[in-house]
Amino acid sequence: MTENSSSIADIILSLPNGLDGEVDSSPASPISIRKYRAATELVFVDNSDDPHGAASVPIYQTATFKQKSATQMGEYDYTRSGNPTRTHLENHLAKIMGARRALAVTSGMTALDVILRLVKAGDEVIAGDDLYGGTNRLLSFLSKTQDIRTHHVDTTIAESLIPHLHPSRTRLVLLETPTNPLIKIADIPTISRLVHERCPNALVVVDNTMMSPYLQKPLELGADIEYHSGTKYLSGHHDLMAGVIGVKDDPIGEKIYYVINSTGTGLGPFDSWLLLRGIKTLAVRMDRQQANAVRVVQFLENHGFKVHFPGSRNHPQFELHQRISTGPGAVLSFETGDVGISERIVEGTKLWGISVSFGCVNSLISMPCRMSHASIPAHIRAERALPEDLIRLCVGIEDIDDLLEDLYASLVAAGALPNWQKVGAEWWGHWKRASKRSD
Structure with missing residues (x-):
């Protein structure tokens, strides 16, 4: 053993939770020993039965499968039934x-x-x-x-x-x-x-x-x-x-x-x-998207918006969600108090694509009452307290600073936030004029 190497036991003991099960000395049969952690399970696909040893599961792009005889049917016969x-x-x-x-x-x-x-x-x-x-x-x-x-x-x-x-x-x-x-x-x-x-x-x-x-x-x-x-x-x-x-x-x-x-x-x-x-790649995508979503929520809450997000301590069921899940996800919604402002925010973004659905690596923005939930009659939406001004954000994996800058610019342009640069310029101009009069 070299001076830079460590024993397997030392490595295991250094882990926060040790190992969930025993380690088999044979690397050929890892899944028969124990369950791996979530991120590993997502990546590890058992393809050991492939006749050619393919590293990736092949695409069996066929509608039918030939049989050995009229009386001996194989595991697959028609892709509608199985592939x-x-x-x-x-x-x-x-x-x-x-x-x-x-x-x-x-x-x-x-x-x-x-x-x-x-x-x-x-x-x-x-x-x-x-x-x-x-x-x-x-x-x-x-x-x-x-x-x-x-x-x-x-x-x-x-x-x-x-x-x-x-x-x-x-x-x-x-x-x-x-x-x-x-x-x-x-x-x-x-x-x-x-x-x-x-x-x-x-x-x-x-x-x-x-x-x-x-x-x-x-x-x-x-x-x-x-x-x-x-x-x-x-x-x-x-x-x-x-x-x-x-x-x-x-x-x-x-x-x-x-x-x-x-x-x-x-x-x-x-x-x-x-x-x-x-x-x-679900784990790496979701980890990044969650981290970005938390930053977006902090930004919106700091500017006084009512935000719906299970990872926020302001959410009424924050503790319940923590008990039944391991993360908040990357979908949130917030209210502006004005349908017109919400429409301008949605239409004013550049990085946030206006689209229904969620879950992709790209960030999306929408107004549910105008888009994904438009099929629900307006009176039922009202009965269920679904705000017409609600904006839904599906946060992607882009650089968070770019996402926040784009969202901030749209909020300002829509009138949802003050344009502090403009306010500062106006204040400076007013101060200069007042100074000249005093001279």
Whole structure:
């Protein structure tokens, strides 16, 4: 051993938490020993079964698979039913979500649609009163056409569900946490326990898109199903459409797979490969985006804006969010008090792209009531206290100083903040004129 080297034991002892499990002397079988930390799990994809030893999971861009004979069918026959690339993705997703099984579909809304196939006419759904516009639209459609009633409640108060929990009718409880766009927090463990005690046949479903599996694991907190729009943080680049479903019960997984196979909504090979690649950088992207978001929130709060962000100590559920997640995420919203000012702010930025959605490496800005939530009728938005002037920011990985400078310039130009440079110039001019008069 050289004087600059250390033993493995010394290195392990120097770590803050040691190691979670024993280390195998064989480097060929690392995943059989213990779970790695989150960032490592995201990167490590088990491709040991590849016949050619490919370092990256190959894209099996094929619709059909040849069989050995008319009576001997292989694992795959038709990509609608399954594809090796998608299988690798789903296995990887199940690992990072802590799921018994994961399934990949063509969009986040496809994921929700497939899950809602578990609900039949006459059943009831309980959902939050602050929902993504597309979710609200689908639930409204099912209410009108399928006789599936939805009760919208304030999911920040677990007890608000109690009047609507009926063992014979309640089939599904749908949570978003944080919610979009008001960033409310639902107590997943408490709500899950309450639902399962009162309605044993009901399923607790969590839209975990805002957090990603890196920051929050609903299945470990008591939920039965979690789903994501893979288009967002899991992908990270807004160059594909995908949805992800994770379940902790095999029979539920089989039912969902049956719907996916029957309707042909499984994710294609190329998009599966893109999503698998995107997941590997989730930790580094999210860490950077969170850090930037915290700086943006500090800037806005220091200028007196009302900000909705779970990482702010001003958030009413700051401590709850800390208990159920490992980070605040990178989506926030704030109020200006004036719709016209908000419109000018959104339209005045240069780096912040005006767009719906979130989760990509680029920073985005939007007015939910004009864009992502415009499908919710105005009177319902008012009933749910969704401010028309609300601005949503989805913070990316750019240099934070550039983002803040761009946002500040737009706030000043829109009249939301005073132009101190102009004020200073006017004061200086006034002082000079006053000085001349005194002479």
